[in-house]
Amino acid sequence: MCGIAGLFIKDKALEPQLGALLAKMTSTLCSRGPDSAGFAIYGAGEKGKSKLTLSGPSESYDIMAAARKLTAAIAPDAPITQRYSHAVVTLDADDVARAEAWLAANLPDVSIMSEGERLEIYKEVGYPDDVAKEFAIAEMSGTHGISHTRMATESAVTTNGAHPFSTGRDQCLVHNGSLSNHASLRRELRRDGIKIKTENDTEVAAGYLTRQMNNGQTLGEALKASLDDLDGFFTFVVGTETGFGVLRDPIACKPAVMAETDQYVAFASEYKSLTCLPGIKSARVWEPKPATVYFWEHN
């Protein structure tokens, strides 16, 4: 099954409520994906800086100690913030490659959930309402966010197997469905230098989009190309630093409903997730068409 919620805010006045609204939308999707959940939040950022969101091998792992070791080695004054089992380290963008190499060499158990100027990803095994509460998602503000509740089919129930997946700077993707050609495509992408960490099919889709965009395609073009290259069932919701996109496969059996008002564009697996949004009664509500790319971007 799996459940997806996404919120792209157009009216700045609503930005402080991004986390609260996204957590509420996600709450109604618990039954669609009770085994793990994740949240991608596009919050504040600073030009030239990069946020690394780190997670350890278990929820009890001392992620702050690991983050401090990292900053001591790379940038001693870099700020660190903690959210439950994850830590966010803000580095100069130029230091990211060195930090990644240092982590791989010295703390290989630590996973980088996301890297970007504005993106932070928080994900964990557990009932989605509990995951949202542990990370205090409801307190977060931002311009757009995507969440996922997972009912695993293709790979193990682990933190790293939860969505969203991020394979590129400020990029993330969530997926409802299953891909059939992920094994061969994973080999191809790794050969092309895309970092893919898990055996999860969705991470391959994220990696595919990253490669296409690295090769100069826009997100819209990359999504369109995926219709030819990905085999399987999917409803994707993707985020970039400024944008928010939706794509369903040509058969479109995985559910999707969208709503738009002057204040926001919202995506959900079921209409009932949208009922908590302001002005939903007068919103334009529709189902995205199969094999059609939808994309919104902040100027």
Place this chain on the structure above:
Amino acid sequence: MPTIDLAKTSLRDLNATLHQLKPDTNETLWTITNPAGEHSIAVGVDAPITINIDGNVGYYCGGMNSQASIIIEGSAGQGVGENMMSGLIHVKGDASQSAGATGRGGRLIIEGNASARCGISMKGIDIVVKGDIGHLSAFMGQNGRLVVFGEAGEALGDSLYEAHIYVRGPVASLGADCIEKEMRDEHRVELIELLKLAGEANKVDVSEFRRYGSARQLYNFNIDNADAY
């Protein structure tokens, strides 16, 4: 005139109450408030009552309906009126995919659009959609009528048996073994009846509709193939 508030009453209690109703019940008008997109509202009702639902509903609303008239003052999720036997379901907004799927009888009227697979495997239901329908609609439709005021998506009527399809707008493509057929007087009469039942009598010109049906090449026994058996 009972009113059930789904913000206060559980869905299970609502449906259990509706299932208790006898054919001669005096409680013939029900109102359901705060449906909030909940799934399986008023599924399996078997009594000649009217149910007004004040808002949007989730999956399978009015599924297996017999006799009841269910009016949804909003949009409906997947499988509205799934396997309906008789009665009426009237959706004032849009319907999600598989509206009226496998329906055996009764009427499903959708004021807005219906998405993919509308009337999939329909077996006698009449469906009138006043907007557009999505792809693979009336797939393997066996019996009943599907009327569409707007456009139809890809692969309309794929693997069709004997359901009748009338579409006023453009059709993106026809599915396997579905063809356009001549609109004869008997079909105009049938369409006028259906429009009347959908409250559109004399408002819509039947000559604007085109008729689609089965070419009967896919499912019919063909004498030329007798040697193969």
